Amino acid sequence: MIYLRIIILRIPDLSLLTNNTKADIIMQNITVKRNAKPIYDIIFTSEYSCFDELIKKLNLSGRKVCIVSDSNVAIHFLDELKSLFEKCDISACITHVFNAGEENKNTDTVFAIIEDLIKNHFDRNDVLVALGGGVTGDMTGFAASIYLRGIKFIQVPTSLLAMVDSSIGGKTGVDFKGYKNMVGAFHMPSTVLINTGNLSTLPKREYISGFAEIIKHAIIADNYYFKYLMDNYNKAVNLDTDCIKEIIYWSCRIKQSVVEKDPTEKGIRAHLNFGHTLGHAIEKYMDFKLLHGECISLGLVCAAYISMKRNMIAAYEYTMIIDLLKKYTLPVSFADIKQYSDKVIDYDEIAAITKSDKKSDGKRVKFVLIDSIGNAVIDTSVTESEMKEALRALGE
Numbered sequence: 001m002i003y004l005r006i007i008i009l010r011i012p013d014l015s016l017l018t019n020n021t022k023a024d025i026i027m028q029n030i031t032v033k034r035n036a037k038p039i040y041d042i043i044f045t046s047e048y049s050c051f052d053e054l055i056k057k058l059n060l061s062g063r064k065v066c067i068v069s070d071s072n073v074a075i076h077f078l079d080e081l082k083s084l085f086e087k088c089d090i091s092a093c094i095t096h097v098f099n100a101g102e103e104n105k106n107t108d109t110v111f112a113i114i115e116d117l118i119k120n121h122f123d124r125n126d127v128l129v130a131l132g133g134g135v136t137g138d139m140t141g142f143a144a145s146i147y148l149r150g151i152k153f154i155q156v157p158t159s160l161l162a163m164v165d166s167s168i169g170g171k172t173g174v175d176f177k178g179y180k181n182m183v184g185a186f187h188m189p190s191t192v193l194i195n196t197g198n199l200s201t202l203p204k205r206e207y208i209s210g211f212a213e214i215i216k217h218a219i220i221a222d223n224y225y226f227k228y229l230m231d232n233y234n235k236a237v238n239l240d241t242d243c244i245k246e247i248i249y250w251s252c253r254i255k256q257s258v259v260e261k262d263p264t265e266k267g268i269r270a271h272l273n274f275g276h277t278l279g280h281a282i283e284k285y286m287d288f289k290l291l292h293g294e295c296i297s298l299g300l301v302c303a304a305y306i307s308m309k310r311n312m313i314a315a316y317e318y319t320m321i322i323d324l325l326k327k328y329t330l331p332v333s334f335a336d337i338k339q340y341s342d343k344v345i346d347y348d349e350i351a352a353i354t355k356s357d358k359k360s361d362g363k364r365v366k367f368v369l370i371d372s373i374g375n376a377v378i379d380t381s382v383t384e385s386e387m388k389e390a391l392r393a394l395g396e
């Protein structure tokens with residue numbers, strides 16, 4: 001009944017999706033454009049059968065390739081990917097493996113990649129390949145953006161979060177002195193290659209964490225998607241192949257649509273930060289002991305709470321958001337994360353951290369709220385006391 005009411009009362013924002021109807025979404029490649037000009041393709045592939053063609057299309061014949069991966073991902077996929085590249089018309093394929101983990105998403109790791117490129121005489125026409133999750137993609141993209149003032153890079157995302165979010169849109173960067181993504185650049189990938197089969201080795205907690213960004217996509221852009229996620233949560237959390245492909249495709253279309261409209265985050269792209277102002281603050285406060293998606297889940301609850309308190313959404317919509325996050329076993333209270341950190345929760349300190357957030361203009365935090373499930377709005381009037389109240393609603 002509740003869903004029916006939403007669909008009748010709210011006209012869903014179909015403008016975000018272009019050609020495909022929601023009901024008969026078929027997985028096909030997506031071309032991300034800028035000013036109506038194609039910039040790069042998101043290719044859905046089950047065995048990377050497209051490699052030869054890709055090398056030709058990207059003018060990489062005779063060029064060098066450096067695959068960057070982290071220590072967890074490398075053991076599963078690096079050899080396979082390297083041998084696929086070596087079968088193509090390239091001059092060399094080298095690899096660079098760094099220690100997995102957000103704590104290594106820093107300039108030291110980026111400079112180590114760059115050192116390898118220099119030692120191996122990479123020039124402006126050679127290419128970096130990011131094989132891994134968001135950490136690998138963000139750092140490899142950043143290395144590609146600064147090496148010789150910018151070389152090409154290909155995203156091969158292997159985590160759910162990277163497939164639906166971080167590999168698309170060209171935001172690259174590293175953390176700096178504990179502050180998330182403080183140093184970075186916009187640098188578009190040349191191609192994104194998504195092989196959903198790679199999710200089979202992703203640890204369950206990491207897989208579930210990826211659903212926070214997926215649920216965020218639905219909340220900010222598409223109430224049909226929200227309903228789909230609610231109806232199919234059982235299949236989704238159990239990695240049902242068709243269901244997860246559909247979800248990844250749907251989220252990629254939403255991200256594509258937003259980044260095409262606003263490639264460098266001057267306006268609507270900020271909607272993607274829904275849940276991130278307090279989510280990032282919680283992530284830092286918890287000394288990065290929680291996963292990104294777990295903190296974003298708590299941030300989503302806070303942003304929805306503030307939206308409800310301002311009468312922008314109804315109490316039942318707030319409850320529906322909490323219910324959906326719970327269905328995906330994501331945390332919705334501080335009690336839910338006690339198993340990962342026993343740090344005493346200090347609401348004042350978490351709220352204070354938001355001032356150093358990139359989304360702050362120095363005085364005011366650029367907060368993202370919703371006025372319905374499926375529609376986000378930017379608001380710069382959210383006060384520290386509203387944030388603290390929302391954090392208090394997460395319990396202790």
Ligand SMILES: NC(=O)c1ccc[n+]([C@@H]2O[C@H](COP(=O)([O-])OP(=O)(O)OC[C@H]3O[C@@H](n4cnc5c(N)ncnc54)[C@H](O)[C@@H]3O)[C@@H](O)[C@H]2O)c1
Pocket residue numbers: 070071072073076100101102105132133134135136138158159160161162165166167168169170171172180181198199200201202203206209292
């Ligand atoms: N650039 C963007 O637009 C954007 C958007 C959202 C998040 N991010 C960034 O992305 C990062 C989070 O991404 P993440 O959750 O993918 O983190 P991650 O890259 O650290 O990957 C999570 C963990 O899963 C492992 N892993 C990844 N794929 C695997 C696989 N297939 N099999 C086995 N293990 C695998 C990794 O080794 C790591 O231990 C954060 O740094 C966040 O700031 C960036």
